[in-house]
Amino acid sequence: MKLWFVEARPNVFVSGLKDSVAKTVVEYLYQHCPPESGVMIFRSLPSPPGYEIRTIGPTKKQLAEVSGLQLVIETLKNS
Template sequence: MIVLFANYLPDAVRGKIKLWFVEPHPNVFVSGVKDSLSMSVVDLLLEHCTAESGIIIFQSISLPPFFKIYTKGQTSRKISDISGLQLVVEKTIQNAQKSSPGSLIT
């Protein structure tokens, strides 16, 4: 399975991925392709999308932790790598303090 979030996709790439993906929400694409085709699709996206595309790709794999995250360009979320485990950063301590100045963060 592949889940793709994009800020923008070139028309040629959008047309090509429509072969394998469903677009449940604008610029959110979901596909249930087999593992053998999955890496080819990810390679196609990383090769043909520009940095302004701002893509995050979640790909399921057969080895723990059973997913891999790829990014290209400027995205709204940051990916953190902790001991080989890729995680999506929702809030940093500085952002949490700015959003709720009265709360204590330990």
């Protein structure tokens, strides 16, 4: 995974590949990663909104969709 994607956070991978290669890698992951892996994958797209977010199994972060945009829900920590 780390050869083809940037791991922004543990188990959060961001693609920097061409669309066809990234799609192939994501499909491979869907076939071979167990549901308990909790992987979140961001992949760039050539059309709006310019990205997609896919998950494998339950993740620590929730996804929301607002006006067609996929967003990751972050909680603010008081310091």
